[in-house]
Amino acid sequence: MSALNLIGKKLGMTRVFGEDGTVIPVTVIQAGPCPVIQVKTAETDGYTALQIGADPLPAHRVTKPQQGHQAKAGKGCFRKLQEVRVEDAAEYEPGQELSVDMFTIGERIDVTGKSKGRGFAGAMKRWNFGGSPSTHGHEKVHRSTGAVGQCAAPSRIFKGKKMPGHMGAQRVSVRNAEVVDIRPEDNLILLRGQVPGPKNGVITLRKKS
Template identity: 50%
Template sequence: MATMLLGKKIGMTSLYDEKGVLVPLTVIQVGPCYVTQIKTEETDGYNAIQIGFEDKKEKRTTKPLKGHFEKAGVKPKRALHEVRVPNPQDYELGQELTVQLFEGVKRADVICRSKGKGFAGVMKRHGFAGGRDSHGFEWHRHPGSIGASAYPSRVFKGTRMAGHMGDKRRTVRNLKVFKVIPDKNVILVRGSVPGARNGYVVVRRAKDER
Protein backbone atom coordinates (compact mmCIF):
# COMPACT_ATOMS: atom_id res chain seq x y z
CA MET A 1 0.00 0.00 0.00
CA ALA A 2 1.25 3.49 -0.86
CA THR A 3 2.30 5.48 2.20
CA MET A 4 2.46 8.97 0.66
CA LEU A 5 0.58 11.25 -1.72
CA LEU A 6 1.19 14.55 -3.47
CA GLY A 7 -0.69 17.61 -2.33
CA LYS A 8 -0.77 21.38 -2.13
CA LYS A 9 -0.55 23.70 0.87
CA ILE A 10 -3.74 25.77 0.99
CA GLY A 11 -2.96 27.88 4.06
CA MET A 12 -3.55 27.94 7.81
CA THR A 13 -6.58 28.06 10.07
CA SER A 14 -7.50 27.16 13.66
CA LEU A 15 -10.21 25.03 15.26
CA TYR A 16 -11.19 24.02 18.78
CA ASP A 17 -10.43 20.46 19.85
CA GLU A 18 -12.57 18.26 22.12
CA LYS A 19 -11.04 19.93 25.21
CA GLY A 20 -11.92 23.43 24.02
CA VAL A 21 -8.32 24.34 23.16
CA LEU A 22 -7.77 26.45 20.03
CA VAL A 23 -5.41 24.48 17.78
CA PRO A 24 -3.38 26.04 14.90
CA LEU A 25 -3.76 23.95 11.75
CA THR A 26 -2.28 23.74 8.27
CA VAL A 27 -4.79 22.96 5.51
CA ILE A 28 -3.39 20.65 2.82
CA GLN A 29 -5.20 19.45 -0.29
CA VAL A 30 -4.06 15.84 -0.75
CA GLY A 31 -4.85 14.30 -4.12
CA PRO A 32 -6.59 13.04 -5.98
CA CYS A 33 -3.42 11.50 -7.42
CA TYR A 34 -3.26 9.17 -10.39
CA VAL A 35 -0.86 6.32 -11.11
CA THR A 36 1.14 7.34 -14.18
CA GLN A 37 3.79 4.60 -14.17
CA ILE A 38 4.40 1.23 -12.52
CA LYS A 39 7.96 0.01 -11.91
CA THR A 40 8.88 -3.56 -11.02
CA GLU A 41 12.08 -5.38 -10.10
CA GLU A 42 11.97 -7.27 -13.40
CA THR A 43 11.92 -4.15 -15.58
CA ASP A 44 13.47 -1.42 -13.41
CA GLY A 45 15.34 -3.18 -10.61
CA TYR A 46 12.99 -2.00 -7.85
CA ASN A 47 9.28 -1.78 -7.05
CA ALA A 48 7.57 1.62 -7.18
CA ILE A 49 4.71 3.60 -8.65
CA GLN A 50 4.79 7.11 -10.09
CA ILE A 51 1.88 9.36 -9.17
CA GLY A 52 0.73 12.61 -10.75
CA PHE A 53 -1.17 15.50 -9.18
CA GLU A 54 -3.14 18.46 -10.56
CA ASP A 55 -4.04 18.80 -14.23
CA LYS A 56 -2.25 21.18 -16.57
CA LYS A 57 -2.93 22.35 -20.10
CA GLU A 58 -1.92 19.93 -22.83
CA LYS A 59 -0.29 22.72 -24.87
CA ARG A 60 2.12 23.32 -21.97
CA THR A 61 3.22 19.68 -21.92
CA THR A 62 6.26 18.44 -23.84
CA LYS A 63 5.72 15.70 -26.42
CA PRO A 64 7.61 13.01 -24.45
CA LEU A 65 5.54 13.73 -21.33
CA LYS A 66 2.36 13.90 -23.39
CA GLY A 67 3.01 10.36 -24.61
CA HIS A 68 3.85 9.28 -21.06
CA PHE A 69 0.49 10.50 -19.75
CA GLU A 70 -1.44 9.10 -22.74
CA LYS A 71 0.03 5.67 -22.04
CA ALA A 72 -1.31 5.90 -18.48
CA GLY A 73 -4.69 7.14 -19.73
CA VAL A 74 -4.67 10.34 -17.65
CA LYS A 75 -4.58 14.06 -18.35
CA PRO A 76 -1.18 15.82 -18.17
CA LYS A 77 -0.14 16.53 -14.57
CA ARG A 78 1.80 19.40 -13.04
CA ALA A 79 3.60 17.41 -10.35
CA LEU A 80 5.02 13.88 -10.40
CA HIS A 81 6.44 11.83 -7.54
CA GLU A 82 7.72 8.29 -7.16
CA VAL A 83 6.55 6.12 -4.27
CA ARG A 84 8.21 2.85 -3.29
CA VAL A 85 5.68 0.05 -2.81
CA PRO A 86 6.22 -3.64 -1.97
CA ASN A 87 3.45 -4.85 -4.29
CA PRO A 88 3.24 -2.87 -7.56
CA GLN A 89 0.98 -5.55 -9.07
CA ASP A 90 -1.84 -4.24 -6.87
CA TYR A 91 -1.95 -0.98 -8.86
CA GLU A 92 -3.19 -0.11 -12.34
CA LEU A 93 -2.26 2.73 -14.70
CA GLY A 94 -4.68 5.60 -14.24
CA GLN A 95 -5.81 4.38 -10.80
CA GLU A 96 -7.02 7.17 -8.52
CA LEU A 97 -5.53 7.57 -5.03
CA THR A 98 -7.31 9.89 -2.61
CA VAL A 99 -6.92 11.35 0.87
CA GLN A 100 -8.85 8.36 2.23
CA LEU A 101 -5.42 6.73 2.42
CA PHE A 102 -4.91 8.78 5.62
CA GLU A 103 -8.19 7.97 7.34
CA GLY A 104 -7.43 6.56 10.78
CA VAL A 105 -3.82 7.80 10.65
CA LYS A 106 -2.80 9.75 13.76
CA ARG A 107 0.51 11.27 12.64
CA ALA A 108 2.03 12.25 9.31
CA ASP A 109 5.23 13.71 7.83
CA VAL A 110 5.11 16.60 5.36
CA ILE A 111 7.91 17.11 2.81
CA CYS A 112 7.95 20.60 1.34
CA ARG A 113 10.17 23.39 -0.03
CA SER A 114 10.78 26.40 2.19
CA LYS A 115 10.25 29.97 0.98
CA GLY A 116 13.20 31.43 -0.92
CA LYS A 117 14.67 34.56 0.69
CA GLY A 118 17.30 35.35 -1.93
CA PHE A 119 20.83 36.44 -0.98
CA ALA A 120 20.91 37.17 2.76
CA GLY A 121 23.58 38.40 5.16
CA VAL A 122 24.87 36.57 8.21
CA MET A 123 22.55 38.35 10.65
CA LYS A 124 19.40 37.26 8.83
CA ARG A 125 20.70 33.91 7.58
CA HIS A 126 22.50 32.66 10.71
CA GLY A 127 21.37 34.97 13.50
CA PHE A 128 24.74 36.68 14.04
CA ALA A 129 24.71 39.53 16.56
CA GLY A 130 26.53 41.97 14.28
CA GLY A 131 28.84 44.74 15.43
CA ARG A 132 28.37 47.70 17.75
CA ASP A 133 26.11 50.57 16.74
CA SER A 134 28.16 53.34 18.37
CA HIS A 135 31.66 54.78 18.95
CA GLY A 136 32.54 55.13 15.28
CA PHE A 137 32.09 51.45 14.48
CA GLU A 138 31.65 50.94 10.71
CA TRP A 139 30.95 47.19 10.41
CA HIS A 140 27.45 46.93 11.87
CA ARG A 141 26.14 43.93 9.91
CA HIS A 142 29.42 42.33 8.85
CA PRO A 143 30.38 38.75 9.80
CA GLY A 144 33.74 39.57 11.37
CA SER A 145 36.81 37.36 11.01
CA ILE A 146 36.42 34.16 8.97
CA GLY A 147 39.87 32.72 9.74
CA ALA A 148 43.42 33.43 10.91
CA SER A 149 46.26 34.57 8.65
CA ALA A 150 49.34 32.55 9.64
CA TYR A 151 47.49 29.34 10.51
CA PRO A 152 45.50 27.72 9.00
CA SER A 153 45.81 30.33 6.20
CA ARG A 154 42.50 29.25 4.74
CA VAL A 155 38.78 29.38 5.41
CA PHE A 156 37.34 26.17 6.86
CA LYS A 157 34.63 24.42 4.89
CA GLY A 158 31.18 25.05 6.32
CA THR A 159 32.05 28.47 7.75
CA ARG A 160 28.79 30.38 8.15
CA MET A 161 28.73 33.30 5.75
CA ALA A 162 26.29 35.30 3.65
CA GLY A 163 24.60 33.47 0.79
CA HIS A 164 21.39 32.11 -0.68
CA MET A 165 18.76 31.61 2.01
CA GLY A 166 15.70 29.37 1.90
CA ASP A 167 14.33 27.40 -1.08
CA LYS A 168 15.42 24.14 0.58
CA ARG A 169 13.69 20.78 0.81
CA ARG A 170 12.41 20.37 4.36
CA THR A 171 10.67 17.50 6.17
CA VAL A 172 8.42 18.17 9.17
CA ARG A 173 7.94 14.92 11.05
CA ASN A 174 5.20 13.52 13.29
CA LEU A 175 2.59 16.21 12.75
CA LYS A 176 -0.68 15.28 14.43
CA VAL A 177 -3.48 14.62 11.93
CA PHE A 178 -6.33 16.71 13.30
CA LYS A 179 -8.97 15.87 10.69
CA VAL A 180 -9.43 14.26 7.27
CA ILE A 181 -12.19 15.61 4.99
CA PRO A 182 -12.56 13.02 2.15
CA ASP A 183 -15.22 14.86 0.11
CA LYS A 184 -12.92 17.89 -0.22
CA ASN A 185 -9.63 15.94 -0.46
CA VAL A 186 -8.34 17.92 2.51
CA ILE A 187 -6.26 16.97 5.52
CA LEU A 188 -5.72 19.22 8.55
CA VAL A 189 -2.43 18.80 10.42
CA ARG A 190 -1.48 20.47 13.66
CA GLY A 191 1.16 23.20 13.48
CA SER A 192 2.85 24.98 10.61
CA VAL A 193 4.43 23.66 7.43
CA PRO A 194 7.25 25.53 5.61
CA GLY A 195 6.65 26.96 2.16
CA ALA A 196 4.34 29.34 0.36
CA ARG A 197 0.61 28.92 -0.17
CA ASN A 198 -0.23 26.73 -3.18
CA GLY A 199 3.21 25.12 -2.97
CA TYR A 200 3.42 21.39 -3.69
CA VAL A 201 4.04 19.06 -0.75
CA VAL A 202 4.32 15.33 -0.14
CA VAL A 203 2.29 13.95 2.75
CA ARG A 204 3.29 10.54 4.06
CA ARG A 205 2.39 8.38 7.01
CA ALA A 206 4.72 8.81 9.98
CA LYS A 207 7.22 6.02 10.55
CA ASP A 208 5.16 4.40 13.31
CA GLU A 209 2.05 4.44 11.07
CA ARG A 210 3.53 2.61 8.07
Protein backbone atom coordinates in the same frame (compact mmCIF):
# COMPACT_ATOMS: atom_id res chain seq x y z
CA MET B 1 -0.36 -0.93 3.20
CA SER B 2 3.02 0.04 1.82
CA ALA B 3 4.42 3.51 2.42
CA LEU B 4 2.80 5.88 -0.06
CA ASN B 5 3.11 9.53 -1.06
CA LEU B 6 0.42 12.02 -1.89
CA ILE B 7 1.12 15.29 -3.71
CA GLY B 8 -0.74 18.37 -2.57
CA LYS B 9 -0.83 22.16 -2.50
CA LYS B 10 -0.48 24.29 0.60
CA LEU B 11 -3.49 26.60 0.92
CA GLY B 12 -2.46 28.39 4.10
CA MET B 13 -2.90 28.27 7.86
CA THR B 14 -5.92 28.64 10.10
CA ARG B 15 -7.12 27.29 13.44
CA VAL B 16 -9.64 24.75 14.61
CA PHE B 17 -11.00 23.93 18.04
CA GLY B 18 -10.50 20.61 19.77
CA GLU B 19 -13.18 18.71 21.65
CA ASP B 20 -12.01 20.30 24.90
CA GLY B 21 -12.12 23.81 23.39
CA THR B 22 -8.39 24.22 22.90
CA VAL B 23 -7.19 26.15 19.87
CA ILE B 24 -5.18 24.06 17.39
CA PRO B 25 -3.15 25.87 14.69
CA VAL B 26 -3.33 23.88 11.47
CA THR B 27 -2.03 24.02 7.92
CA VAL B 28 -4.62 23.29 5.23
CA ILE B 29 -3.37 21.19 2.33
CA GLN B 30 -5.34 20.27 -0.77
CA ALA B 31 -4.05 16.84 -1.74
CA GLY B 32 -5.07 14.44 -4.48
CA PRO B 33 -6.63 12.62 -5.99
CA CYS B 34 -3.32 11.48 -7.47
CA PRO B 35 -3.68 8.80 -10.18
CA VAL B 36 -1.09 6.09 -10.67
CA ILE B 37 0.55 6.86 -14.02
CA GLN B 38 2.97 3.92 -14.14
CA VAL B 39 3.64 0.79 -12.12
CA LYS B 40 7.28 -0.31 -12.04
CA THR B 41 8.10 -3.91 -11.17
CA ALA B 42 11.29 -5.79 -10.40
CA GLU B 43 10.91 -7.84 -13.58
CA THR B 44 10.76 -4.89 -15.97
CA ASP B 45 12.57 -2.08 -14.11
CA GLY B 46 14.70 -3.81 -11.48
CA TYR B 47 12.74 -2.35 -8.56
CA THR B 48 9.16 -1.79 -7.46
CA ALA B 49 7.68 1.70 -7.49
CA LEU B 50 4.70 3.79 -8.49
CA GLN B 51 4.70 6.95 -10.55
CA ILE B 52 1.87 9.25 -9.48
CA GLY B 53 0.66 12.49 -11.02
CA ALA B 54 -0.77 15.73 -9.67
CA ASP B 55 -1.94 19.14 -10.89
CA PRO B 56 -3.84 18.30 -14.12
CA LEU B 57 -3.38 20.49 -17.17
CA PRO B 58 -4.34 20.40 -20.88
CA ALA B 59 -2.52 17.88 -23.04
CA HIS B 60 -1.04 20.56 -25.31
CA ARG B 61 0.89 21.92 -22.33
CA VAL B 62 3.13 18.83 -22.11
CA THR B 63 5.53 17.34 -24.62
CA LYS B 64 4.46 14.68 -27.11
CA PRO B 65 6.48 11.93 -25.35
CA GLN B 66 4.84 12.83 -22.05
CA GLN B 67 1.42 12.82 -23.69
CA GLY B 68 1.96 9.27 -24.85
CA HIS B 69 3.41 8.17 -21.53
CA GLN B 70 0.60 9.61 -19.39
CA ALA B 71 -2.15 8.53 -21.80
CA LYS B 72 -1.58 4.91 -20.80
CA ALA B 73 -3.21 5.60 -17.42
CA GLY B 74 -6.27 7.17 -19.05
CA LYS B 75 -6.45 10.03 -16.54
CA GLY B 76 -5.21 12.94 -18.66
CA CYS B 77 -1.95 14.88 -18.31
CA PHE B 78 -0.36 16.24 -15.16
CA ARG B 79 2.22 18.87 -14.41
CA LYS B 80 3.84 17.07 -11.49
CA LEU B 81 5.05 13.46 -11.61
CA GLN B 82 6.63 11.75 -8.63
CA GLU B 83 7.97 8.27 -8.06
CA VAL B 84 7.12 6.37 -4.86
CA ARG B 85 8.94 3.23 -3.78
CA VAL B 86 6.61 0.47 -2.60
CA GLU B 87 7.18 -3.07 -1.37
CA ASP B 88 4.56 -4.74 -3.57
CA ALA B 89 3.56 -2.99 -6.79
CA ALA B 90 1.13 -5.76 -7.69
CA GLU B 91 -1.44 -4.15 -5.39
CA TYR B 92 -1.80 -1.21 -7.76
CA GLU B 93 -2.62 -0.62 -11.40
CA PRO B 94 -2.36 2.38 -13.78
CA GLY B 95 -5.29 4.73 -13.39
CA GLN B 96 -5.91 3.87 -9.74
CA GLU B 97 -6.38 7.05 -7.69
CA LEU B 98 -4.79 7.83 -4.32
CA SER B 99 -6.61 10.31 -2.13
CA VAL B 100 -6.62 11.69 1.42
CA ASP B 101 -8.66 8.62 2.45
CA MET B 102 -5.34 6.81 2.86
CA PHE B 103 -4.72 8.82 6.05
CA THR B 104 -6.56 8.70 9.37
CA ILE B 105 -7.18 11.38 11.99
CA GLY B 106 -4.47 11.29 14.65
CA GLU B 107 -1.97 9.60 12.37
CA ARG B 108 1.62 10.85 12.18
CA ILE B 109 3.00 11.50 8.70
CA ASP B 110 6.07 13.12 7.12
CA VAL B 111 5.66 16.34 5.14
CA THR B 112 8.13 17.67 2.57
CA GLY B 113 8.11 21.02 0.79
CA LYS B 114 10.35 23.72 -0.65
CA SER B 115 11.05 26.46 1.88
CA LYS B 116 10.48 30.10 1.07
CA GLY B 117 13.35 31.71 -0.82
CA ARG B 118 14.96 34.66 0.98
CA GLY B 119 17.58 35.51 -1.62
CA PHE B 120 21.01 36.70 -0.48
CA ALA B 121 20.88 37.14 3.29
CA GLY B 122 23.40 38.38 5.81
CA ALA B 123 24.80 36.40 8.71
CA MET B 124 22.36 37.88 11.24
CA LYS B 125 19.28 36.86 9.27
CA ARG B 126 20.68 33.62 7.90
CA TRP B 127 22.43 32.25 10.99
CA ASN B 128 20.99 34.39 13.82
CA PHE B 129 24.32 36.11 14.56
CA GLY B 130 24.24 38.70 17.31
CA GLY B 131 26.01 41.43 15.34
CA SER B 132 28.55 43.98 16.57
CA PRO B 133 28.04 46.48 19.41
CA SER B 134 26.23 49.68 18.51
CA THR B 135 28.78 52.04 20.15
CA HIS B 136 32.37 52.16 21.44
CA GLY B 137 34.07 52.78 18.13
CA HIS B 138 31.90 50.56 15.94
CA GLU B 139 30.89 52.39 12.78
CA LYS B 140 28.97 50.90 9.85
CA VAL B 141 29.76 47.33 10.95
CA HIS B 142 26.78 46.67 13.20
CA ARG B 143 25.39 43.79 11.12
CA SER B 144 28.68 42.49 9.74
CA THR B 145 29.88 38.91 10.14
CA GLY B 146 33.01 39.73 12.14
CA ALA B 147 36.24 37.72 12.07
CA VAL B 148 35.99 34.70 9.79
CA GLY B 149 39.45 33.15 9.80
CA GLN B 150 43.10 33.24 10.83
CA CYS B 151 46.14 35.27 9.81
CA ALA B 152 49.40 33.50 8.92
CA ALA B 153 48.24 29.95 9.56
CA PRO B 154 46.34 28.30 8.04
CA SER B 155 45.69 31.43 5.93
CA ARG B 156 42.30 30.30 4.74
CA ILE B 157 38.67 30.10 5.78
CA PHE B 158 37.50 26.67 6.86
CA LYS B 159 34.79 24.98 4.81
CA GLY B 160 31.35 25.18 6.34
CA LYS B 161 31.94 28.56 7.97
CA LYS B 162 28.65 30.34 8.58
CA MET B 163 28.69 33.36 6.30
CA PRO B 164 26.28 35.47 4.23
CA GLY B 165 24.79 33.73 1.21
CA HIS B 166 21.69 32.31 -0.42
CA MET B 167 18.98 31.53 2.10
CA GLY B 168 15.90 29.34 1.71
CA ALA B 169 14.45 27.70 -1.43
CA GLN B 170 15.58 24.28 -0.21
CA ARG B 171 13.87 20.93 0.26
CA VAL B 172 12.74 20.72 3.89
CA SER B 173 10.98 17.84 5.65
CA VAL B 174 8.93 17.84 8.83
CA ARG B 175 8.57 14.48 10.53
CA ASN B 176 5.65 13.16 12.54
CA ALA B 177 3.15 15.87 11.66
CA GLU B 178 -0.20 15.07 13.26
CA VAL B 179 -3.30 14.75 11.09
CA VAL B 180 -5.97 16.86 12.83
CA ASP B 181 -8.81 16.49 10.34
CA ILE B 182 -9.58 15.03 6.92
CA ARG B 183 -12.27 16.27 4.53
CA PRO B 184 -12.38 13.84 1.59
CA GLU B 185 -15.26 15.63 -0.14
CA ASP B 186 -12.98 18.67 -0.62
CA ASN B 187 -9.68 16.73 -0.88
CA LEU B 188 -8.42 18.61 2.19
CA ILE B 189 -6.18 17.47 5.02
CA LEU B 190 -5.41 19.57 8.11
CA LEU B 191 -2.04 19.13 9.81
CA ARG B 192 -1.11 20.45 13.23
CA GLY B 193 1.38 23.31 13.09
CA GLN B 194 3.30 24.64 10.13
CA VAL B 195 4.78 22.97 7.09
CA PRO B 196 7.53 24.23 4.76
CA GLY B 197 6.81 26.40 1.78
CA PRO B 198 4.69 29.38 0.69
CA LYS B 199 1.01 29.41 -0.17
CA ASN B 200 0.26 27.31 -3.26
CA GLY B 201 3.59 25.54 -2.79
CA VAL B 202 3.89 21.87 -3.71
CA ILE B 203 3.74 19.61 -0.65
CA THR B 204 4.47 15.88 -0.44
CA LEU B 205 2.65 13.87 2.22
CA ARG B 206 4.32 10.57 3.07
CA LYS B 207 2.42 7.83 4.84
CA LYS B 208 4.57 5.68 7.09
CA SER B 209 4.52 1.93 6.58
